[in-house]
Amino acid sequence: MSKKQLVDYAIRILNGEDIGIIEYAATDSVDDFRYKTVKRLIRAHELFRNNSDYIGDFLIAFRDYMITFDMPAAYHLKALKDIENYGMSYDVEEESFFATLQAPKYVNDSFVNDAFIKKESKKNKTVEGLLTDPMIYELTGYTHFKSMDQKLAVYGALNTPNGYTTLVSLPTGGGKSLVTQTISYQKDGLTIVIVPTVSLAIDQERVTKTVIKNRDNENEIFCYSSGVSAGPIIKAINDKKAKILFISPEAILENPGFAEAIKDANKGRYLKNVVIDEAHIVVDWGASFRVDYQFLEAWRNMLLMTNPGLRTVLLSATFEDKCVDILKNLFEIDGKWVEIRCDALRHEPRFCVDRAKDYEEKQKHILELIRKLPHPMIVYVSRPAEAEQIKKMLSNNGIRNARTFTGLTGSAQRRQLIDEWVDDQFEIMIATSAFGVGVDKPDVRTVLHTYIPQNANTYYQELGRGGRDRLPCLSVVCLQPEDTTIGRDRINKRVLTSKKIVDRWDSLYNNDLSKRVSNNRVFIDTTIKPNYSGADEFDDSPTSDADMNWNIYVLLFLRRYNLIRIMEVKIENGHYMILIEIKDERLLSIDDTLRAHIDELRGQEWNYYSSSYNRISESLRKNSIRCISELFYDTYSRVYEYCAGCNNHNYPIVGDSHKFPLKKRVTEPLRTFSEEQLRPFGDSTELAVSVTDNSIVDVVNRLAGKGLSTIVIPDNYEDSMELLQIGVKRNLLIISFSDMFNLQKCNAYYYTSGLICVVYSDNENDIGSQYLAIKNNVCGKPSTRVLHIIKRNVYISELGKNILELIDGPSILTSALYA
Known part of the structure; x- marks a missing residue:
């Protein structure tokens, strides 16, 4: 459909014709974005026509349409209120509405102009050297890969020998999903894909069922989350029909039905692959509130004992060096480790940092940004309460079709929200980190952060929800002075004092509830209360839950620094029993030697979290003095420098052109011959x-x-x-x-x-x-x-x-x- 045809279609809608939404297969990303801009306009117009309270939603979509298509538009209702707050005006003589860029003064005009995708796409995309292969072609219909990066990532995973772990990095929007899809159908068997969020599990299932051709997808591709019946999935595994299961680590470890079905599939060698998607989260989240992530080590190792050919793939867009070290420590056995490093900085985001003088001004800026920046838009907040507060503020200003997605959002509602988000039924998502890791909505044009993320990696992962169609997008951070302190308070809650680590270890190890298996192996009961009196600070959960969480924190801390190994994790009476093996004899005596060693290790841990937060906080504070991409260039050691623009400069800084994307030698393992x-x-x-x-x-x-x-x-x-x-x-x-x-x-x-x-x-x-x-x-x-x-x-x-x-x-x- 040409640009003119899309305009004609929109004009008919705005003139009151009830012709509905036509389905259309776009020819490229620009064509697709324009079509969806018109689609969102139609949806917003229908809401407004049925209820005038949705005036703000309509004005946002109307403005987006006029700026993207770079033209005025007539509308049969000439009296629209509040249009000046949306950068719009009405010309009486022309009988048309006009929208001007009129970006907020604290945002770069040229960046906003880029993100509205007013330029034609480059039609001559090279596919030279990107041919797929007979299996991928039959499975998906794809004749070519998106990029050489994707091709190297896919074959890096496909070449993984039995029993090996392969770590694969591929830039956000580069097509990591194809890695999972191809290895799942490489051999007859089951691939378990462990995902961090329900939103990602649902989205991956949806995308995979769309991509895989000529298969019994409904009986082969599954996603499990709370609220979904486990019975049909377990039956498909037992019947050896299931090919892919997207599931959270909690469900794997805590659902006895899945645990038994997977155990049987593994014993019969039907389980072929374990994929951990967004594997950086094993480190970022597994050390604290998503402890099941670091329990995956013991779970995977138990599987290998009866199925030594099981392959493990760790996927993410980019990896910090510390993250790779921890993952290798957890998942490498006997040197069976491969790294496929195609890390690269994104080319799509244009960065803007806005520093309001106080909370009230920040709220005004957030409203202005939501009204005037291009959509679809994700607004990231730090807590569920803030998501609801912003949604209420928008509703009070006529923007009523925004949705929230947080850790409190129920499973069934999450699935519905993702389906509606992908289908353009709304264009503003207000979310915490519970949303978005890997969710594949390609045309998000603005990601707005209203808080300081804990580190550069978290920030980069979240802003990576924008521009997945490889077209320009905006990454905007809106802050006020107190946000720096609020962010540091969150960091302070991540690391126990060294005294409490030692005291909790003493309580766990020297307790009758912990069962000795041998001299250096013991089953730890994680509900044991510490010997010291009084409640821990930061506890906002029931005492028993808080004790268990902090006890697990201590065990994972000791594992990360190789003082213990976690051999097995069991659920008994609703709590964890963890079999550990003591690797450092200093743990056997609670004395000054142990305290000094723990104090040293705790200092390393605190310095990592503190310095990571300081770097991002300082980078956002000095955004006009230093290019913000230096933050990412310093964080990821295997990327070339790139920044499309930020508060420091309007022009691109390009350091990765004409570079072969493989960033690390992969000399082995090598094939053998029959x-x-x-x-x-x-x-x-x-x-x-x-x-x-x-x-x-x-x-x-x-x-x-x-x-x-x-x-x-x-x-x-x-x-x-x-x-x-x-x-x-x-x-x-x-x-x-x-x-x-x-x-x-x-x-x-x-x-x-x-x-x-x-x-x-x-x-x-x-x-x-x-x-x-x-x-x-x-x-x-x-x-x-x-x-x-x-x-x-x-x-x-x-x-x-x-x-x-x-x-x-x-x-x-x-x-x-x-x-």
Whole structure:
């Protein structure tokens, strides 16, 4: 649908025609955003037409439409009140409404203009080197990946050997979901995807059912949360029909039905993969109020004892070094660890920081920002009470179609909110961190923070809800002076004093309720009260719950610093019994030596939280002096610098152009060969296969059946689509000569070991350089066997020989290959 057609459609609606919403498949992200802008206008108009109290919702949608399409609009109701507060005016002579950008003075005009997506999209998106493979094509219909980053992430996970853990980073909006979807259907079996929020579980289920083609999705793809019947899911697992289950760590550990079904699936080796999505949360949340996250270590290790081939994948957009260290400490066993690092800073956000003089001015600014910045919009708050307060303020000002999403939102309501949010039934979501981690609404144009997040990583994850369609968006922070103190008070509640850590350990270990298994193993009862008198500070929960939470905090603290190992976690009478193994003998005696050691470790923990908060607080305070992206560049060690604009500068700072996205060497593990695979090579590591023009696809199909891992093709290879349609549906890394060279340059042999098939250009002038690239970088290695596909025995002028003379191995006909 053209821009003109969308405008004509909107005009008919504004003139009172009741034609409803038409369904439309957009051609690109800009086209999709424009269509949804009109869709939201129609919805807001319908609300206003039925109830004039929704005037603010209509004016927001009307303003968004006029600015995005850069044109005035007539409306059959000429007397609309309060339009000046929305940057709108009415021209009597023209009989039309006008909307001007009129951004608040504390927000950059050019950034707001960018985020309204007034420019045409770039139509010539390159897909060179981004071909998928026969299995992914059959499963999803995708012929190309979004980016090289996504391609490396997907094959990084698919190549994971049995029993290994692979950590994968891929920028927000880069398509991490495809990693989960492809490994779930790589083998016949179950993949459990552990997600941090109900909103993400629901959204991932919805997206996966949309993406996966020609499968029994309703009986293979599941999401569990409270309020959802577990029976059908457990039956599908027991019947070995379930392929993917999205679930929270709490449900896995605390629901006995799931625990038993997963145990049985694992014992029968039907459980193939455990994926922890947004894995940084294991560290960010698992150390405090979502303790089940760090209990996943013991749960996964118990599974490995009976199913040593179980694979684990840890996914996130970016990882701090400390986060990677902790995850590796928790999930690496016997060196079986792979890191696929495609970390990158987002290109979409434009950053603005507004500092109001006091609380009252901040509330006025929030209202103005919500009225005038582009939508859809997420407003992040620190507590549920603040979400309700802002919703009430908006309602009092005619904006009544905003919704809230917090930790207090019920499961059924969460599912409905996400469905309605994705369907554009409302365009303002007021939320705490309970919403948004991974929720895939691509066209969010503004993310507004009304508080200081605890660290740069939390901030970056939340602002990453915007611009997932890879179009410009705004990240705006609106603060007042007291917010800095309020934020620090939240940090103070994250770390116990060293004295209380020692006293709680003493209470747990030296108590009759804790059962000795051996000299260094003990089952800890987490309900034990501490020996010291009085209630803990910060307790806002029942005493028994508070004691259990702080006891678990202490055990997890000791685990993070390798003083203990957590061997098993059980639920008895509604509370945790945790089997630990003492690894540091200092824990056996409550004395000054132990106290000094705990004091040192507690100091490290406090310094981490405090310095992380200080960095983000200082960065927001000095937003006009320093580029805000320096905060992220300092936080993530494996990114290149990038900032599309902030209070410090209006122009982009680009440090990542023309860079290959793999940020860390992946030298191993490497594939091994079967005797059958090695048979045609004899003692050589390469061979030539003579083919006709029409038999290349047949050769590739035959090789795929023998475990082919990689196909190297020329850039702009004309028959690439035929490679996706071969009969053997399995994963094959199909890459260009230049990308093969880049992988070798990065020492990424993990991707390019095994059987490699090389297809040369039809242009004989290119074959010499292509052969030399393969010969010098791939051939002759113990971990590779190279099959050169030769149409003609061309003369290589650079080397003064025909190509068959140069290949150090036998030359065979197609008919003899694995005959």
